[in-house]
Amino acid sequence: xxxxxxxxxxxxxxxxxxxxxxxxxxxxxxxxxxxxxxxxxxxxxxxxxxxxxxxxxxxxxxxxxxxxxxxxxxxxxxxxxxxxxxxxxxxxxxxxxxxxxxxxxxxxxxxxxxxx
Amino acid sequence: xxxxxxxxxxxxxxxxxxxxxxxxxxxxxxxxxxxxxxxxxxxxxxxxxxxxxxxxxxxxxxxxxxxxxxxxxxxxxxxxxxxxxxxxxxxxxxxxxxxxxxxxxxxxxxxxx
Numbered sequence: 001x002x003x004x005x006x007x008x009x010x011x012x013x014x015x016x017x018x019x020x021x022x023x024x025x026x027x028x029x030x031x032x033x034x035x036x037x038x039x040x041x042x043x044x045x046x047x048x049x050x051x052x053x054x055x056x057x058x059x060x061x062x063x064x065x066x067x068x069x070x071x072x073x074x075x076x077x078x079x080x081x082x083x084x085x086x087x088x089x090x091x092x093x094x095x096x097x098x099x100x101x102x103x104x105x106x107x108x109x110x111x112x113x114x115x116x
Numbered sequence: 117x118x119x120x121x122x123x124x125x126x127x128x129x130x131x132x133x134x135x136x137x138x139x140x141x142x143x144x145x146x147x148x149x150x151x152x153x154x155x156x157x158x159x160x161x162x163x164x165x166x167x168x169x170x171x172x173x174x175x176x177x178x179x180x181x182x183x184x185x186x187x188x189x190x191x192x193x194x195x196x197x198x199x200x201x202x203x204x205x206x207x208x209x210x211x212x213x214x215x216x217x218x219x220x221x222x223x224x225x226x227x228x229x
Contacts, residue, residue: 032216034216034217034218042222043207043220043221043222043223044159044207044220045220046217046218046219049216049217088159090218092216102147102164102166102171102211102213103161103164103171103172104149104161104164104209104211104216104218105161106151106158106159106161107158108157108158109158109159
């Protein structure tokens with residue numbers, strides 16, 4: 001089982017729709033969760049992070065975390081063509097003293113295309 | 117701050133040659149990560165350092181790969197000898213404990229022919 005898995009893509013949505021991106025992780029010790037966006041030919045850049053169960057909203061983006069289900073998602077409302085990119089989920093354990101403390105592991109990524 | 121700086125941006129080399137990739141992390145960051153990205157395997161963690169000490173190198177694919185961090189402002193990833201299957205984009209990233217976001221460099225696109 002991969003440490004971080006993302007729903008297979010590519011995902012295509014019409015402009016103005018809600019895009020839903022999902023991620024599951026295997027390490028129950030994971031404490032920090034990140035969503036990165038990567039445009040073609042560019043490096044990943046952080047969109048949002050979430051540490052606590054529940055929802056976290058930032059503009060058109062909402063991150064949702066359910067630690068019991070080991071599941072984290074990203075919703076993009078009012079999707080725009082400029083949102084077309086690969087979205088990467090990353091997790092990090094923050095248990096000080098563990099051998100994997102600080103380790104940041106990424107999922108395979110989901111390609112999102114927003115068509116006009 | 118200029119961000120994470122990687123060099124070279126592009127590298128084309130012949131199979132069997134030694135390749136050295138370089139990274140300068142953001143000043144003050146105590147974690148440094150080396151990732152490899154391919155279409156087939158996505159973004160794979162190769163190795164990461166904390167305070168210049170390698171913590172986990174389980175992602176290093178073979179003994180042909182080695183990484184060093186001689187000081188807080190410099191790290192290298194070396195491949196010797198290189199093979200065509202090493203062709204990928206190699207990213208360096210850094211972070212600090214208190215702020216767990218990792219900042220990525222622009223990457224080095226390696227092509228081994």
